[in-house]
Structure formats: C-alpha cells, structure tokens
Amino acid sequence: MKLPRHRGPLSSAVFKRMLGSRDAESAPLRVDASWPDPIDDADLQVTLWALYELHYRSFEDVDEAWEWCPELLAVREQLEAQFERALRDEVRSHVDTVVGATGDLADRLFALTDSFEGPSLAEHIERHATREQVREFLLHKSIYQLKEADPHTWVVPRLEPDIKAHLVELQFDEYGDGQPARVHQTLYAHTLAGAGLEATYGAYVDAVPATTLALSNAMSLFGLHRRLRAAALGHLGAVEATSSIPCRRYAAGIRRTGFSDDVAFFFDEHVEADAVHEQLALRGICAELVKAAPDLEADVVFGASACLALDARFATRLLNAWHNQDHVTPPPPYDAQVPA
C-alpha cells in the first residue's frame, strides 16, 4: 500500500514529510488548527489514519523509521486530543445514563446497544438496497474489516491475566482458530473480490469520507493508548453486540441482490461467531474488567457509545445519499478488471 492522497493542508504537510527521509532537514511540523467537527473532517481523519497505519502494515513508499518519530507523534497527539474530545462530547449523555443506572454492567451494555438511536443500515440492505448500494456498503467496510480485530489486539498486554485469557479466546476466533483461510480479514477479502471490488489492504482509503475513516481511527485511538484500554474493550463489546442480527440481514441482502454464497460467507460466519463473542466481550471481558477495577466503568461505556455513535453517523450518511439516488463513494463498475 502507498501513502494515501492528501485531503487538505494538514495531510499535505504531514504526508510530504513522511515521503522524505527522516534524517532530512526540514521546518518542524505544526498543528495549530482546530476543527469544528473533527469526526467529519477528511483532512484530519486521513492524517490520523496514515499516522496510525505506521504501526500496522505501513506504506511501501514511507521509511519505517517514521513510526516512533517524536515529531509525528506530537502531531498525532494533537489530532487525537481533538478527536477524543469530540467523541466524548458526542456520547456524554449516553455515558452518564448508563453509568448512573443500576444493575449488571453487561445487561446495561446490552440495553445500550439495543436502544441506541440511529437508522438501520442492515434492514435497508436486507430489504431494499440495490446491488450497487450493497457494493458501496462492502467498499466502505473494507477500511476496517481488512484489519478486523487488529486494533483490539493492542490491548492484550495491558490487562490482568484473567481478562487477557478471555480476550485472547475471542481474538483467536477472529484470527481463524489457527486456520489461515478462516482469518476474518481473509474472509472479507474474498467477499470484496466476489463483489467485483479490490481486495487489497487499504485500496479504498482515498475514496471514502471522513466518517468511514473515523470508524477505524477510533479503534486505533483506543487500542494504542493504555490509558484508553477500557474504552477499547467497551468498543469491542459494542461491535460484537451489534453484529449477529445485522450480519444475518446483510447476508440476506447480499443474496437477494444476486451475489453468491461466497460473497455472503463472511456475514454468515459472523452470525454464529458474534452470538458467542457478544457474550464473551460484555460478560467475560467488560463486566469482569470493571468488577476488578470499578473506576474503568465510565471508559468502557464511553468506548461502547463511541462505537455506536460513529456507526449511526456512517449509516445516516449512506442512507441519506441512497435516499437521493446518489452514492457517498460510487463503487467501481462491476465488470471492471479487478487487479488480483
């Protein structure tokens, strides 16, 4: 993968620096802007996405030495501060409600995921979406699904042994139970290829809006900071608890619009897997974490709420465009030659 295209003055300056040698003399990078809506700002989100990517699979045109460069980390810290503040502002009322309620934390988190307001993308895909809308949905999801599970894996060494055991049990399933062909990232690549989309890691980063990049960036933010480990696990819980039933609907919509079982398989797999994972994540991981460290409860709920709020923004964005017979990101023509 190559470094994405820049989307504004910030990404332009940062990417220019990343494409050069770390040793090259250059004026120091400065971030002095502030964004009214950091979650929806493509310049901020693509910069953050690229800075995070240095810690995942990185870019063939960027020197690996940039990963721990203090200058880039300082830029990342400033962007993260604005992004995190925006996320906390967006979900504050949900966090206060759930933390203020009584009862088992897992039950409260299940209630939160069941009742969070937002349009149902899954219902639209199941019943009404056109084939091109289904393909567009798959395209957006590629930004995260091709690194599915990786952001939450950062948290493992930061946990006490009991919680670690539960998290690794769940992640083992995400990574295919020891079978490379069953790794969820790989299953998603098959879905993309079967739907006539590029299956290469990061292929659509240049094409998607800030809202889509923010879904992935929130996980990296939570995963890369020990301070936010509880938010990462709350996020994982919300992902798992909003997956089984929607995935059944996505699979039905994929088949309804004429795609093969191969394309639907990723979603079929998640119906059963995530019916297990939601119990493991909310009961075995989140509730147990907070039982041992009660002061982490608010951050668990913050992570879960942030996941749900970003999903709601994403669903609203897609459904609004589709309602107007438009696309947010038009998928490439189905018959186009898809590079292997």
Next chain:
Amino acid sequence: MTAVAREPLDAHVVEATLCAGGPMLLRGATHVIDDDGNRHEVERPVVAVCRCGMSTRIPWCDGTHKLLRPSEETR
C-alpha cells in the same frame, strides 16, 4: 514458582456457562445433537447454544433472543 496441575492433553473437559437472557456457552465440546437427533460439529473454541428456541441456526444462537420480549426470554 508454584506448580499448577495440568490436565493431560487428551483430557476431555467440557464447560457450560448459562448467560442471563441468552445462550449457553460451551467450551471444549466436540459436537451438539439437536432435537431431531442431528449431529452438529463444533468448529470454534467456544460455541453459543440457543436457549430461546427461536434461532434460525438451531442449535446455535444467532442473537434472536434479543428481539424477543423479556417474558419470552430464557431467564
């Protein structure tokens, strides 16, 4: 270091966990036999067995219990 007794590798330990209002988690199972006597192989380390009877993937849980009214849930 304290010595911890280990189960031999071929020991067959199966653990069932009942989730409030949800499925039964099975760890270490090899297969589940449904109401009609059909055998379903276990393909992951932990599986969730439906307890509400409404799953579309019997014997496995598919999350459908969450769509039921509380009175219909397994408690």
